[in-house]
Amino acid sequence: MNGKQVAMWDFISDFFGSYYNIGTGVVGLLVLVFIYRKLTGPKLPPGPFAWPVIGNIPLMGTQPHLSLQNLSKKYGPLMFMQLGSVPTIVVQSPEMAKEVLRTQDQIWASRPDTVTGEIFFYGRQDMLFAPAGPTFKLLRKTCINSLFTPKRIAQYQEVRKEMTIGFLQKLLQECRGGKPTTVDHKITEMNFNNVSKILYGKSYYGLKTKNPDGSLQAREFHEIPEEWARVAGGVIVGDYLPFLRPLDIGGSEAHLKRLRDEFNLFLTGVIEEHKKRAPVPGTEDFVDVLLALPADDEGNRLTETQIKAFLQDLTLGGIDSSAAAMLWMLIELMRHPEIKHKIQEELDTVVGKDRLVEESDLPRLPYLRATIKELLRLRTAVPLLAPHENIQATKIAGYDIPKGTRLIVNLFAIHNSPDVWPDPEKFDPERFLDPKNPVKPEEFKYIPFGAGRRMCPGYDYATLVVESTMAAVLHSCDLSLPEGMRPEDVDTGASFGVTLAANTPPSIVFTPRLPLKLYKEAGITL
Numbered sequence: 001m002n003g004k005q006v007a008m009w010d011f012i013s014d015f016f017g018s019y020y021n022i023g024t025g026v027v028g029l030l031v032l033v034f035i036y037r038k039l040t041g042p043k044l045p046p047g048p049f050a051w052p053v054i055g056n057i058p059l060m061g062t063q064p065h066l067s068l069q070n071l072s073k074k075y076g077p078l079m080f081m082q083l084g085s086v087p088t089i090v091v092q093s094p095e096m097a098k099e100v101l102r103t104q105d106q107i108w109a110s111r112p113d114t115v116t117g118e119i120f121f122y123g124r125q126d127m128l129f130a131p132a133g134p135t136f137k138l139l140r141k142t143c144i145n146s147l148f149t150p151k152r153i154a155q156y157q158e159v160r161k162e163m164t165i166g167f168l169q170k171l172l173q174e175c176r177g178g179k180p181t182t183v184d185h186k187i188t189e190m191n192f193n194n195v196s197k198i199l200y201g202k203s204y205y206g207l208k209t210k211n212p213d214g215s216l217q218a219r220e221f222h223e224i225p226e227e228w229a230r231v232a233g234g235v236i237v238g239d240y241l242p243f244l245r246p247l248d249i250g251g252s253e254a255h256l257k258r259l260r261d262e263f264n265l266f267l268t269g270v271i272e273e274h275k276k277r278a279p280v281p282g283t284e285d286f287v288d289v290l291l292a293l294p295a296d297d298e299g300n301r302l303t304e305t306q307i308k309a310f311l312q313d314l315t316l317g318g319i320d321s322s323a324a325a326m327l328w329m330l331i332e333l334m335r336h337p338e339i340k341h342k343i344q345e346e347l348d349t350v351v352g353k354d355r356l357v358e359e360s361d362l363p364r365l366p367y368l369r370a371t372i373k374e375l376l377r378l379r380t381a382v383p384l385l386a387p388h389e390n391i392q393a394t395k396i397a398g399y400d401i402p403k404g405t406r407l408i409v410n411l412f413a414i415h416n417s418p419d420v421w422p423d424p425e426k427f428d429p430e431r432f433l434d435p436k437n438p439v440k441p442e443e444f445k446y447i448p449f450g451a452g453r454r455m456c457p458g459y460d461y462a463t464l465v466v467e468s469t470m471a472a473v474l475h476s477c478d479l480s481l482p483e484g485m486r487p488e489d490v491d492t493g494a495s496f497g498v499t500l501a502a503n504t505p506p507s508i509v510f511t512p513r514l515p516l517k518l519y520k521e522a523g524i525t526l
């Protein structure tokens, strides 16, 4: 003990010697422990007062990205919070994001141990929940070298085309006679089929899957990820108050176990099926690729459990965020008809009206690209990143951050801050087209896919899917609101979850805008 600490303990014994009332003594002791900790403990970033046991949990509310944004007005862009038993820092400015995701990337590239990682991903055998270490390294290497390579992404061009044509067919058919349709389920279905085709070689929407013994599963495969997003997107009490885990308040743990077992049954069937076949080179899906991977230079090879957990990541990560982005895009375009017209003018100039748009046209459609970027700024699909954790104690902006602290990066707050973006609530694609003021990646003011070691591995693939689908919809269809509805009536309410989801899918009338023979040639029946 140093001199300051000895003096403090002397004071504590004197204090107790003069008190008969034990209750008062206990309260006094707590106050002194608090003062002692403040004097001798780490110098933590500023943050709100934390209640015993629950800490700051009540401050998170049902829309944590907004609650945290609001708290940053009082406590600044680096804030300390105690979420139950979990010490947490919240980062809400480009400078702080750059510090943790670039300067200190290696320190902060781990993930916290959570109930979902432990139960649903077989003790964090996947990529999203894996701590920094060999499993994470092996899966990340697999993503970069074998799965999301430019060659393999190009290999699935036909799949994307087939899915987009099916999507257009549904939109145009349902709107025959000028009737409106809601698009949310159709987008989810298209995206789900897209992802399941590249991962598993089949589209599963509308199909009940088979168990390994050939019997039919009780429900469709797509219902499992949909249900997972609802459970994992909510608050799991045991993550913040581990002593309550045995009670499983709200039943999340039992629910996750059931979903994991159902997913496991599905994946066991898929893997068995794949083991029996020898795909033609150039037609492999991700399961084929993962099963055929040789050991890496250090002799590491993926186990079957790691392959399953990884496929779960890719299924869940691949569907929701891209679907949310496309739905928001349609909402914003219905609210801003002038932007929709500008994209269509660009498509007509670059592509014309005597053929359908192709993926190879995308680099020549800068306004469409800028609109999608602006959308991922304003309606940040993954508002709080996935939580990170530090593997060693560190300092940020002069504050001490103990080892094992959770990191929340509020991307939504950065993307919507008036200090970073003038007039942040305005949907304005021109922000990404100003040659005098380009948006530079090193400024960290626009990071919808994260940055550093944990950046989204599906970045190129997701961008291509969203751009190509939106180009096809806007080139092939005129979009209008149902009669009597005005652009300002389109709802922009959102619910917080794994992704930021629109509350009300817009009702839109889709009508053909190209010569009818082009639809017929593409196999679209009007």
Ligand code: HEM
Pocket (backbone or CB within 6 Å): 127, 128, 129, 195, 313, 314, 315, 317, 318, 319, 321, 322, 325, 381, 382, 385, 386, 387, 448, 449, 450, 451, 453, 454, 455, 456, 457, 458, 459, 461, 462, 463, 466
């Ligand atoms: C518009 C679409 C998408 C957006 C905005 C998005 C965004 C993100 C973000 C912000 C993260 C967290 C990064 C971090 O914690 O630092 C992430 C992680 C991840 N994403 Fe995406 N994503 C999208 C599409 C996809 C797709 C299509 C896939 C795969 C098919 C995918 C797979 C993953 C995986 C596996 C991780 C975990 C990475 C890790 O922990 O190392 N994402 N994504």
